[in-house]
Amino acid sequence: MKKTVxxxxxxxxxxxxxxxxxxxxxELGLSTVVIDSGILGEPLDIVPDIPHEKSATYAxxxxxxxxxxxxxxxxxxxxxxxxxxxxxxxxxxxxxHAAVSMGGAEGAVMGAAxxxxxxxxxxxxxxxxxASGYHFFEPLVGTRDMMIVHSVVDILGLNPIACSVxxxxxxALYGMVTHGRGLAExxxxxxxxxxxxNTTTAVMAAKTRLESAGYExxxxxxxxxxxxxxxxxxxxxxxxxxxxxxxxxxxxxxVGGIHDGGPERLEVVGRLGLPQVVVPGCIDFSVWNAGTVxxxxxxxxxxxxxxxYVLVRASSDEMAELGRIFARKLNPAKGPVKMxxxxxxxxxxxxxxxxxxxxxxxxxxxxxxxxxxxxxxxVELYECHVNDPLFGEAVADLFIQLIxx
Numbered sequence: 001m002k003k004t005v006x007x008x009x010x011x012x013x014x015x016x017x018x019x020x021x022x023x024x025x026x027e028l029g030l031s032t033v034v035i036d037s038g039i040l041g042e043p044l045d046i047v048p049d050i051p052h053e054k055s056a057t058y059a060x061x062x063x064x065x066x067x068x069x070x071x072x073x074x075x076x077x078x079x080x081x082x083x084x085x086x087x088x089x090x091x092x093x094x095x096x097h098a099a100v101s102m103g104g105a106e107g108a109v110m111g112a113a114x115x116x117x118x119x120x121x122x123x124x125x126x127x128x129x130x131a132s133g134y135h136f137f138e139p140l141v142g143t144r145d146m147m148i149v150h151s152v153v154d155i156l157g158l159n160p161i162a163c164s165v166x167x168x169x170x171x172a173l174y175g176m177v178t179h180g181r182g183l184a185e186x187x188x189x190x191x192x193x194x195x196x197x198n199t200t201t202a203v204m205a206a207k208t209r210l211e212s213a214g215y216e217x218x219x220x221x222x223x224x225x226x227x228x229x230x231x232x233x234x235x236x237x238x239x240x241x242x243x244x245x246x247x248x249x250x251x252x253x254x255v256g257g258i259h260d261g262g263p264e265r266l267e268v269v270g271r272l273g274l275p276q277v278v279v280p281g282c283i284d285f286s287v288w289n290a291g292t293v294x295x296x297x298x299x300x301x302x303x304x305x306x307x308x309y310v311l312v313r314a315s316s317d318e319m320a321e322l323g324r325i326f327a328r329k330l331n332p333a334k335g336p337v338k339m340x341x342x343x344x345x346x347x348x349x350x351x352x353x354x355x356x357x358x359x360x361x362x363x364x365x366x367x368x369x370x371x372x373x374x375x376x377x378x379v380e381l382y383e384c385h386v387n388d389p390l391f392g393e394a395v396a397d398l399f400i401q402l403i404x405x
Contacts, residue, residue, distance in 0.1 A: 012041030121182035202392030257286030270333025323368025
């Protein structure tokens with residue numbers, strides 16, 4: 001049976017380009033389903049398999065309601081939700097093996113959101129002129145394995161540059177559909193671990209120790225996306241437990257940093273009842289794009305992580321607040337939990353003589369945590385730095401004891 005690629009586009013402006021990509025995919029031997037996500041006009045030079053009159057009806061709305069929504073943004077939001085439901089229905093019915101969307105700003109946002117409902121392992125390709133690196137990428141990627149292709153030129157016309165990009169997109173989709181693989185059911189004992197550059201050495205040691213005990217470590221970069229992605233995959237039964245070693249994504253929301261893990265960060269694993277060891281790794285700083293630190297934080301200690309990112313030290317009061325936040329998030333956990341806290345610094349700049357060294361502030365985190373945390377959740381203190389390999393091994397041993405007891 002032929003594999004099917006679903007194409008999403010606003011065909012009132014991108015019809016000829018979508019028809020070209022559809023034809024290239026069919027020439028490679030793939031089946032196609034074209035969805036019209038346009039709201040205002042009728043398709044140009046293409047007949048969709050699912051017209052916009054139908055694609056607009058999968059979230060309790062319709063095309064007329066979208067056209068009279070009052071603003072372009074409201075109309076796009078309605079169509080986006082309808083497309084998400086439609087894509088999920090196509091996937092669950094076995095009529096979707098890969099997806100691709102082409103569009104400018106609104107088209108890209110709608111298409112990306114629709115493809116984000118698909119599981120990790122299902123090929124997803126977004127082609128857009130806004131995928132240039134100068135735009136905020138969260139609406140285009142989310143927590144999924146999206147392939148983003150910068151169209152270089154705008155998507156208007158079948159010129160040599162555009163056709164080169166489209167041909168390569170078709171070839172990439174063919175390769176992924178015919179030679180790629182989806183996310184398989186876990187066969188071993190997979191353990192999720194969160195990490196940043198500030199904790200890499202310790203996490204590498206923890207990974208080795210876990211593997212020596214028969215566990216496979218799956219590492220996530222806790223950059224505002226990695227933690228939530230880990231929690232989503234935990235909800236899909238990918239892990240037997242979690243070592244949440246780097247929990248900085250809980251702090252950034254307090255001050256507006258870019259490593260914002262969202263309101264449910266540190267809560268999902270507990271609700272699932274999975275065993276977890278939690279470390280306050282890197283909670284002592286927020287992360288900012290260079291040159292964007294707000295005026296209210298500019299008098300704080302800062303650390304140039306690299307030319308693109310600046311780290312800003314959390315205040316003593318914020319560290320105390322984090323202790324209460326950690327307790328509030330962990331107290332409802334249905335599974336076993338242990339806290340492992342290094343007392344000799346929570347990040348690379350947090351060492352004696354380092355720009356973030358403030359043991360009194362870090363102690364306030366521990367004090368508030370102990371005061372508000374459930375009494376049956378132990379807080380283990382270690383006279384180590386967070387990035388010490390010995391601490392990483394100790395955390396791995398703590399997890400092994402927790403899960404095997």
